[in-house]
Amino acid sequence: MPVNNKTVKQYFSQKIVEWHKKHNKRKMPWKEEKDPYKIWLSEIILQQTRVEQGTAYYNRFVNQYPTVKHLAEAKDEEVFKLWEGLGYYARCKNLLASARFINKNGGIFPQKYEDVLALKGVGNYTAAAIVSFAYNQPYAVVDGNVSRVLARFFGIKTAIDGTAGKKLMHSLAHELLNKKQPGKFNQAMMDFGATICKPKLPLCASCLLQSKCFALKHHKINELPVKEKKTTLTNRWMYYLIATYKNGVYIHKRTAKDIWQNLHEFILIESGKKLSEPQLLQHPLIKKFAPGSNPALKVSKEFSQKLSHQRVTGKFIQVTLLKKTTIGDYEWVPKKSIKDKAFTGFINQYLKSLKTL
DNA sequence: AACCCGTGGAT
DNA sequence: TATCCAAGGGT
Structure with missing residues (x-):
């Protein structure tokens, strides 16, 4: 027109x-x-x-x-x-x-x-x-x-x-x-x-x-401009294992064609649905690092972040390792270097809620 | 062309 | 709480 x-x-x-x-x-x-x-x-x-x-x-x-x-x-x-x-x-x-x-x-x-x-x-x-x-x-x-x-x-x-x-x-x-x-x-x-x-x-x-x-x-202030796109919101659940060994922690830089490329994260357990705490503790990664019923395992409250078309919800599980381990693409870095690395907003919510890592 | 990519403020 | 959307661009 x-x-x-x-x-x-x-x-x-x-x-x-x-x-x-x-x-x-x-x-x-x-x-x-x-x-x-x-x-x-x-x-x-x-x-x-x-x-x-x-x-x-x-x-x-x-x-x-x-x-x-x-x-x-x-x-x-x-x-x-x-x-x-x-x-x-x-x-x-x-x-x-x-x-x-x-x-x-x-x-x-x-x-x-x-x-x-x-x-x-x-x-x-x-x-x-x-x-x-x-x-x-x-x-x-x-x-x-x-x-x-x-x-x-x-x-x-x-x-x-x-x-x-x-x-x-x-x-x-x-x-x-x-x-x-x-x-x-x-x-x-x-x-x-x-x-x-x-x-x-x-x-x-x-x-x-x-x-x-x-x-x-013509009283069209609220009708103009016209947009055709509607954003759909999809839900994702991310549970992070924060595995520390001595004065260091395991992290990883996100590189997949996905949200938060080039930002860092801890050990990710992602699920297409919400996991209850028992379900979460059954996960192979958790059982691997926290064999048996580990009372030292600390599970955080639930965090959530809304992105433009996704909502990420999840928790953080802290576990202390007794020996250094090889974990996929994750690398062990000193805790003090964490402040120099860029993390996702979701993780920073959690980090800000802590006094120390 | 349709879909994807963050975060935060306003309503 | 849910929705909109902000000095857009890439694939």
């Missing part, structure tokens, strides 16, 4: 810029930043992540890695530790790979849209954000904010998470883009969506664009 009213489009672009100049008070550490490295860093951190959640991570990364060279030369483990808790860990992996790629090629951040887009972890949105903010190139960003604003204002019923909807949003956003000040326009669009045209309870009464907004006029 293409939008073909030129007057309304001009009204939109003019009002968005006017709102930005007169009313936009939103402040963030990376605003007005012109260093493409720092802009890139902020954009990767902010992918599907709230500004309030990402800001502290951004500050820590910039502080620890002031240039792309610093990041490129850092050790994987150190960078993942700094990313720990932020989620979507493929972002961290791609961030490091791209930093090393840039550093290897002279350390100069790419300047062409196509070259920025070619970086791992950089898609349509992020490439447009970088080249518009850093170099003022005319590429329109389309994020959740922009899609919502456009769907509501222009009355677009095409699902914004489908191929047709994305295509339509990109062409419309590019058409509306102020080609003289693309960086400011893009910033205006996102800030307007985040602070005025919010997902729930948008501030229509004080909106500068209210006189020509389709959704407001």
